[in-house]
Amino acid sequence: MAINWFPGHMAKTRREIKENLKLVDAIIEIRDARIVRSSKNPDIDDLCGNKPRIILLNKSDLSEEKVTKEWIRALSKDNIRVLTVNCITGEGLKSIKAVVNELLQEKHERKKAKGIVNITDRVMVVGIPNVGKSSFINKVAKSSIAKTGDRPGVTRSRQWIKTKIGIELMDTPGILWPKLESEETQLNLAFTGAIKDEVMDIEELALKLVERLQDKYPQKLMERYKLKELSETPLDNMDNIGRKRGAVIARGEIDYNRVAVMLLDEFRGGKIGHISLETP
The missing domain is CATH 3.40.50.300 (P-loop containing nucleotide triphosphate hydrolases)
Known part of the structure; x- marks a missing residue:
């Protein structure tokens, strides 16, 4: 991404x-x-x-x-x-x-x-x-x-x-730098809102966030969204979060845009818990 x-x-x-x-x-x-x-x-x-x-x-x-x-x-x-x-x-x-x-x-x-x-x-x-x-x-x-x-x-x-x-x-106005070298840096900046959501695919971004959280903070992810267990597949976890929150449209399909907006808002607002995505 x-x-x-x-x-x-x-x-x-x-x-x-x-x-x-x-x-x-x-x-x-x-x-x-x-x-x-x-x-x-x-x-x-x-x-x-x-x-x-x-x-x-x-x-x-x-x-x-x-x-x-x-x-x-x-x-x-x-x-x-x-x-x-x-x-x-x-x-x-x-x-x-x-x-x-x-x-x-x-x-x-x-x-x-x-x-x-x-x-x-x-x-x-x-x-x-x-x-x-x-x-x-x-x-x-x-x-x-x-x-x-x-x-x-x-x-x-x-x-x-x-x-x-x-x-x-x-x-001074906020500045980034001309080339963001690593995908991890790009994603971390996007997760926290340093890059405008409008310039990226927020559904893909939210899926990446789920992947990161299930790896680093699985318990917090489960507790926030009342999941009994996590799948190894981030998309399955995103689907389950969507169902728990009622983000379902016709024929039982998941409203991924709604789930993405909710996930990013709750992460940025600290509702998922105290989270550090990087260590020294």
Whole structure:
């Protein structure tokens, strides 16, 4: 199932990130805690270089806690901190300011030595589509999402956003990368909604999801859809789920579109359970 989705504005965003990097003190990179590897744009490392970075594992309420802790240990480095957050409820976001201060401690000390007391840290927010960037910004911004005006060297359309946590954010549109190499990455992004459903066959996508869940989380799949047992064949399991949910049309045939929409919605909403599709 080949999936590639790289609209023209994403190439433009990549250029903007590179051009505006010199204007920020640090990077906040948001990933999906369920697919930590797949929701990392491989271009980000090259674009951001050695800039201090905070990786926010968003939707951590939907992932398996044990696996998420493994990811935190695996990703943490000298200039990279990793936090689990929920950008809808705001859980974990209060820790960000202290982590920014820690990462930029030397820079702050240099400024204070020059007599600069009021220090405002500027941070660029990056991430793939539908990973929670807008929710994050809305949660930490003031209610009006106040703009502080253009800075030197920034295009007229680029605005800085004040926040409740004492930093200014530069937002960037969500970007994927030109070629998604592995089918696993393609599917993980599609399962979680990072790629628009409209550009793919959602019935085939849902069948792939059933196949993945019956392999990694068979008990959760059975419990959610009240199945006494699972077949080895994903299509048979999808049929049984359809019958359990009454997605049956004329002559007892399964309404696969209805089953597909339901499966994807319930997975994305966490109704099937805490699921991590990748481990470090």
